[in-house]
Amino acid sequence: MKNKILSLIAFLALFSNLAFCEVISGKIHHDDINYQNKVVDSRTQQGLEGAKVSIPDINFTTYCDENGYFQLNADVNKKTVLFVEKDGYKVFSLTIDNNVISSPLKIGIEKMNPFDLQISDGLIHLGDNMFSQNSANSSQFRLSASGSYFVKEFKKPKCSSKQDVVLKIGSLIGLDTKKAKLIGQNRIAKVYSAPSEVLVNGHKIAKLELNGDNIEITIPKSVLKENNELLIQSGRNLFQTSYVDYDDIELANISVEIKDKTRYAKY
Ligand SMILES: [Ca+2]
Known part of the structure; x- marks a missing residue:
């Protein structure tokens, strides 16, 4: 009986984890191939939480998680511009297409002068x-x-x-x-x-x-x-x-x- 209760607790714990993952959809999953896209401070190399990443041409916007990671599940079949913005930092822009974003991007942005x-x-x-x-x-x-x-x-x-x-x-x-x-x-x-x-x-x-x-x-x-x-x-x-x-x-x-x-x- 005790074993059964333990496995029920384990099952519930697993289930609630899954349910939790569902709720926070949009958060970075570590098995995602885009997981390694990251925005960092160019000097300290620290990930920048909340940095905004956008591709205006295709109306794409996302924000970095607490470690600076972001997902780029966008289809960019023609060259266009990706922007990174964060308060206190210079706006950063980069010309991209599907070829550029097929490998993980690590983007260092500079503090504003x-x-x-x-x-x-x-x-x-x-x-x-x-x-x-x-x-x-x-x-x-x-x-x-x-x-x-x-x-x-x-x-x-x-x-x-x-x-x-x-x-x-x-x-x-x-x-x-x-x-x-x-x-x-x-x-x-x-x-x-x-x-x-x-x-x-x-x-x-x-x-x-x-x-x-x-x-x-x-x-x-x-x-x-x-x-x-x-x-x-x-x-x-x-x-x-x-x-x-x-x-x-x-x-x-x-x-x-x-x-x-x-x-x-x-x-
Ligand atoms: Ca013309």
Whole structure:
């Protein structure tokens, strides 16, 4: 009898565990192949509880568990942008597709610096919504184009002579330039677009020719004033002469940051 009671208790304990698992659906199960996706503090490598992971293009949002783990049960058959957000940290973005997310992701995010200026945190679509299915993005852009250019004002940040003012573009997708075509970022047979251009106070500071993440562009101090205007202009399709066809691109997570001169990768 005692044995029977014990096994009944064991059975009930097992059953209540199962029932508990049902209730907390969405929590990470250790046998899940996605179990190892993790968001950590880039300096301490500690998992970050509650960090938000989202893929706006497919309306996917999830949050990290108490150890920083998250599940990514999403189908991303075309390149798009994944965002990670957490209070007190810089917004992080990463270009992904099913190939990228087929292996576990470990994402380190950085604490915000008080002098960093977030210029935009979501996705910005520039162009005219006319694009080839084979373009470097090739997905149906979920956002409609807000025009062929993006403009934003920003105050001059404080920085020492050992530091640079850097414009950072978290992610850039959809560029159909000659260079992007040469390295296989799109499958368009013949045509290509002029590079997109980045201007500060009317001075051209960079040409954007390749898609990618963490594009860092030095803003020459000589062009900076107290109040500044950033302009990003999408390039024209160089093979379309009967009308103007702007390259349809998406930019994510633009910021102006202060960096030690030796400690960042210039674009
Ligand atoms: Ca276009």
